[in-house]
Amino acid sequence: MASRFFSDHFAGDGVGRNAPDDVPDQNDVAVDGRFIRYKRCRLDTTTSTKSPAVPLGEQLRLLVLHSSMRPVALYLSTPGNFEATMDFDIGLRNPGQRNDGGVIDQSIFANNLAVDTERSRLETLIGSGSGLAPIDRGLQLWELVNVAQPGMYEADPLINIHLAVKINATGGAGDDLVMELYYT
Amino acid sequence: MGDFLSDHFSPELAFEETGVDRPRYTVPQAVNGAHLRYKRGYVDLAGFFTVDDVRLVSIRSNDRIHRMVISTGPLSMSIDLGLWQQGVAHDGPVLDADFFMSSVDINNVNQIEALTEAGNVTDEQRGLPLWEMMGLTRDPRISYDIVADQAVSTGIGDILLEIFFTRQGG
Numbered sequence: 001m002a003s004r005f006f007s008d009h010f011a012g013d014g015v016g017r018n019a020p021d022d023v024p025d026q027n028d029v030a031v032d033g034r035f036i037r038y039k040r041c042r043l044d045t046t047t048s049t050k051s052p053a054v055p056l057g058e059q060l061r062l063l064v065l066h067s068s069m070r071p072v073a074l075y076l077s078t079p080g081n082f083e084a085t086m087d088f089d090i091g092l093r094n095p096g097q098r099n100d101g102g103v104i105d106q107s108i109f110a111n112n113l114a115v116d117t118e119r120s121r122l123e124t125l126i127g128s129g130s131g132l133a134p135i136d137r138g139l140q141l142w143e144l145v146n147v148a149q150p151g152m153y154e155a156d157p158l159i160n161i162h163l164a165v166k167i168n169a170t171g172g173a174g175d176d177l178v179m180e181l182y183y184t
Numbered sequence: 185m186g187d188f189l190s191d192h193f194s195p196e197l198a199f200e201e202t203g204v205d206r207p208r209y210t211v212p213q214a215v216n217g218a219h220l221r222y223k224r225g226y227v228d229l230a231g232f233f234t235v236d237d238v239r240l241v242s243i244r245s246n247d248r249i250h251r252m253v254i255s256t257g258p259l260s261m262s263i264d265l266g267l268w269q270q271g272v273a274h275d276g277p278v279l280d281a282d283f284f285m286s287s288v289d290i291n292n293v294n295q296i297e298a299l300t301e302a303g304n305v306t307d308e309q310r311g312l313p314l315w316e317m318m319g320l321t322r323d324p325r326i327s328y329d330i331v332a333d334q335a336v337s338t339g340i341g342d343i344l345l346e347i348f349f350t351r352q353g354g
Binding site: 002032070134184 | 219220221222223224225226227228229230231232233235236237238239240241242255256257273274275293294295342343344345346348349351
């Protein structure tokens with residue numbers, strides 16, 4: 001006998017159901033027509049007074065996110081003027097008292113990503129980091145963290161979270177970088 | 185000789201300006217600065233057979249779809265993706281089972297094109313209201329279900345459908 005399955009738009013969690021919920025179509029508006037929002041940040045380290053300009057282990061805090069937002073796409077652009085062999089991780093950190101909070105997941109979006117050549121709107125939300133799969137697009141940020149690190153949160157912690165880069169090379173010349181985030 | 189004007193200046197395509205007074209034309213807001221909207225429908229199939237169908241999201245006949253993509257995990261199946269009537273409990277009959285995608289292998293894919301895959305919608309039609317994409321002569325003012333239909337064999341796994349669209353009125 002044929003079965004009719006329903007996605008999470010009709011049946012709660014969307015897992016293996018074969019009938020709609022009693023009240024269908026009452027799903028989260030954030031995944032059913034919510035406006036797409038945009039954040040953009042730029043960080044230019046070419047004028048850094050440090051030596052080297054971006055030392056090994058340096059943190060670059062890029063954007064303030066919220067645990068309940070749903071990232072749809074994350075793009076990195078950089079001209080390719082970083083020192084040869086430069087690579088970095090893109091991850092999440094707590095804000096802390098003075099933008100100095102500890103790591104949540106250092107490489108959830110990118111792990112040892114080479115940036116010594118030009119990157120033109122490289123999509124980094126999925127595929128470059130650790131543990132996220134294409135089907136995870138559009139999940140809430142705290143849910144993404146739980147995918148990469150199961151059990152981190154029991155529910156949405158309703159906190160701000162920083163998008164941050166960690167430098168993995170010995171440093172050298174700085175460069176310009178732009179990060180663009182689309183989300184609901 | 186007048187300049188040619190797009191559909192942002194005239195209801196006619198390739199209108200040539202003649203300098204003659206004509207009624208003021210109001211561009212549909214849905215193609216002139218409307219907010220871009222997002223839909224995300226996810227399902228984890230425990231066992232999906234040729235005779236089954238899976239209702240992913242609902243869409244209005246006057247929604248203007250710009251981009252529609254599918255992502256999946258590891259699963260062995262190919263699907264049709266099309267339009268079905270909603271019915272009284274999302275149990276309506278099929279309208280066009282492979283309107284968007286026709287027998288496409290979706291094993292472990294990352295945002296593959298779903299809107300134009302079957303060839304019924306072209307790139308030039310992106311952003312038209314759905315009823316125009318369907319070739320209807322007027323808007324029926326109803327909603328449809330977008331449904332995945334198994335083309336062959338059986339399948340187990342996750343499917344994620346994402347739609348980027350605008351809607352008249354904001």
